Amino acid sequence: MGVWGLKAPAGSRGRAPGQRTRVLGAGPVASALYVAPAFVLFAAFILFPILSNIGASLVGAHGRPGFANYAVAAQDPVFWTALENSLIWVAVSLILEIAAGFALAVLIELYLARGRAIFRTLLFLPMVITPSVIALVFTTLYAPDYGLLFGLFNWLGLADSFPALLGTPSTATLAIIVVNVWQWSGFFVLMYCVGIAAIDRALLDAAEIDGARGLGRIRHIIWPLCRGTTVSLVVLGTIQALQQFPLIYLMTEGGPANASQTLATYIFQTGFSENEMPYASAIAVVLFVLALVLVAVEYGLAGARFAPSSRESRDAV
């Protein structure tokens, strides 16, 4: 299980509540004091905003309470575009990040004799660049006529067929997702490196003796053993993709023609640029519920699909 997995790992050394004797004598007052700092911050900056959002979303036309804002959303084509794009963000980001992250981590951990730390570090560097800088760099890189990508097309003699990736409705979303994947892949690589490094060497050697080598070893031994890391990365990647905001806002403002709008950016446009806070709050509630459902489904799938192989691997030990 990855260190930052969201669920108590089945095989961790910690025991489930109730199984262990309570050795510590901390009274209710002391316990409350330990919870207090986190509770105060949580209540102020998380709970209060959630409640005021739900409240605001129920303020309809002329201040009457109701679900009018949700009805408006159902009729609003831009809302549906934004919802679809949010799902595309999750799917495409995850597939590319998991694929690149796992593949590169395998190369680093299993096929490199030296220099592992260097690759892990260099690949991670995009993670530490602030999005406002990234947006300006990639906007320039993608730009027709003077950007680096155009330079490449020009050099290949293809200047006339250069695609304006950010300026074409069908490609704008994908072009920004690529930037997101570029930034986050290094993080996925590092997490898979950690997962692979934690696999018992004896287990790998045993597998090799059994004849599992090369791709077979990766597929049947390493990939299942990284299950915990994968589940955690899928959940975190989902949340990150749904939340991505500055890149879209700074690169296309959701355009052209709302083609790259996501729920996160549409909340911003309706609330801040169009001054329709109740409507924006309703979309925010939709996004929150969507994230909740996706994460629950991902956990459900992980439980159903990954469990057998993980038991297998434990039996092997």
Place this chain on the structure above:
Amino acid sequence: MLRFLREAAFGLAGWLALTATAAAAPVTVTLWSWSPVAPTMAAMAAAIEKAHPDIRIDATIQPHTAYFTAIKAAQASGTLPDLIGLPPGAYTQEYRPDLEPLDAIAADSWGADWQKNFAPALLTQARLGNPKGDTQFYMLPQEAEVLNLWYSRAAFARAGIAAPPANFDELVADVAKLRKAGFIGFYQGGGTGLFDNWVFMQIAAQTDLADLLAAENGAAVWDKPGMLAAAKVWEQLFTRRVVQPGALSALQYPTGANLFAAGRVGMISLGSWWLQETHLSTNPALATMSGYGKFFFPALREGGSASPTLGGVDIGWGITKNAAKSPAVEAATKIVLKELISGAGEQVALDQLNDLPAFNGMQPSAPLSPHLKALYDTYIQELATANPHQIGNPVVFNTLAANLQAVGAGTKTPEAAMQAVQKVAAAQAAN
């Protein structure tokens, strides 16, 4: 606990010390805006502080979207600064509940007949969207602007073009010539909704000025034949390759301004504020504007005339109710407002040609080069008769921009786009 007490004691002592010196310390007026650009604003603040040593100006200038995000949050939380920069219409109306009425303040500053100092069109725009019966001003204009197209003289010369295009077919032909000579013929920052709307409106001013002006004021007339005709011309900007490839992802600022300043662009839609480059840039072609000329959107038909002028208030200032937090700040804020509009502040802005002065009789303090003077004087004349250039409703504004982008991208017909705008505008008008 002991530490807390000690800190509290220190805090109290500090507070007492502050109050004791407050009488001698200068009064600070806070001001936020997106315009004028930060270096100009800094110079303006310095000039006002010099004229009033007892006043400090804490000015924050941010790009357009960031600024409006910040004041929106500040409005919700009651933390607006003393003075905020505002465009007329929807934005001013949005903040009206938090703004002081300015008529009495204006009368104090410039006399009972203060309104004679501003062109009537600017005053009308400043009150755009007031509820019926409310004749108060909540913002007073500092700077005005005129929309137009600019061209690069050097690029035109290299492409063998003698004069700016007189009609649409010439525009198409000139763009082709410029492209052949290695320039971007007509740069459009189509990713910036404001400039999509402004180009469309310059076209619509030619096809159906009456409906355009009504639409700006909130009437749902976007599906009228004249408006549709304008949308069809907008479509031709893309289908006849007038605007550059990838225009819909391009930004007018900073990219378009950059490329135009660097001499890579033949034509671009900007306005009177382009003159500010004379002070922001080190490039000689810009410092005197000798390399640049202006024209209006050319006649759509041969022998016709170019688009009528659109323009009006660029930026004005509102005093927020927060300024009344202390009499000293309130008094200082009024002084700063006056200096921004007709005093040391506007003088600096004008000397840097940030845009056109809204206050009558203001003059640049140093003589302008002949070409620059000709440009400036023409602008001042045009401003006097300009038609308003602001769409009042922000939802309609965004819908228009998105639909124009869809037409440009070929995903919507002009008919479908204008019907979509019409539908939204009608719903907004009914609200």
Place this chain on the structure above:
Amino acid sequence: MRSEHGARRLALVLLLAATAASLLPSVYMVDISLRDSTESFAPVLFAPHPTLANYAAVLATGGLGRFFLNSVIVSTGSVALTLVAAICLSFAIARLKIRGGRVILLAVLSALLLPLASLLIPITVLLKHLALTNTYLGLIGPFAALGIPFATVILKEAMEAIPDELEEAATIDGASSLTLLVRIITPLIRSALIVVAVWQFLFSWNEFFLALVIMTQDAMKPLPLAPLYYEGPYMTDPGKLFAILTLIAIIPMIFYAVLQRWFVGGLMAGGVKG
């Protein structure tokens, strides 16, 4: 053995290609910052006449230092507050086994799912009432609240991995729960603390939108807002703008390169056996 050697070589080539792709945008950024205004729009990776003039001009104008200082204060403060709050909460859940611990954990975790844009207005309203607008605490508080979910998950797992015997021994010695936490538990989860600290630092360092609405005075703004600040003045001078961008990006890169040993070490040590 030959195929093994070939596989290693192929792996190295693939990794070098991936790393080059990963570094390319940064190299491009640095290169634009080295161009004078006549070359800034050349569609090439390396312009022919690099110059440091942009950096000289940008550094002479100054102002960047204040952004850096603010970012350092806010990020460090948010790391400290997050650690304290999350250590206490994890301790209560993992070791004190307080009642409702699981519910608390789930509630805290749901905060990860909140759209940031929807937090802006309520948080600014609250900060105004607390008189925390334009103060470091006004950013540190929300950052810590947003960082606590992730931190708590990691620290709770790390604490659960500590054998009970250690705790029992300490309790028999008569140590209070606070002594236990400070003297025994915290040193044992050092690697998990490092992971949380680095993560929280990076999050705070890069956060853009809360900073935009909470830090409205120029003197208080952190680094992610600096590009907005310089976009206007350097509107027609991309070389200088990119010099600013490079300065903003390079510092955390160096910071991470220096600290990655501990960060990765912390990850590797942190109970990853599954």
